Amino acid sequence: MTSIKDLEPCNYLPLECEALVAIGWLGSESEFQKGSVSTEFFKKLSELSKNPWQPVVSAGFHACSLCQFEAPRFSSNLFVPYQSRIFVAPVAIVHYIAAHWYKPPDIFIQAVMACPAIHTMEYKKAILSNGGRGLVQASA
Secondary structure (H helix, E strand, O other), rough: OOOOOOEEEEEOOOOOOOEEEEEEOOOOOOOOEEEOOOOHHHHHHHHHHHHOOOOOOOOEEEEEEOOOOOOOOOEEEEEEEEEEEEEEOOOOOOHHHHHHOOOOOHHHHHHHHHHHOOOOOOHHHHHHOOOHHHHHHHOO
């Protein structure tokens, strides 16, 4: 997986969407903020990551390069619409927080807490109203 600094444009995916902002694209050489997060945030992020909406299919798996042994593998991404942006994070972000003390930016924490449940009409409307028309069309 490519490493991308938090809050940078996410141009890694084969999607045409200027609203995409990277969060949690960590690699072994990434510098990232560490710290604790609230239980409420972690539970909500975990729930959103269980079966995330995918406008594009991943062709493989990513193993956590921060783990020394028995690294878990991931293949999906989470799209979180908020304030005219769509934050895109690998679902590995749940692991990064739990195992490696990664602390996402506060704006992403706010976005997760405000995010409607995945696979609801409210979620799709939020994707559309935050610049994701191309994402919705790509998944159709």
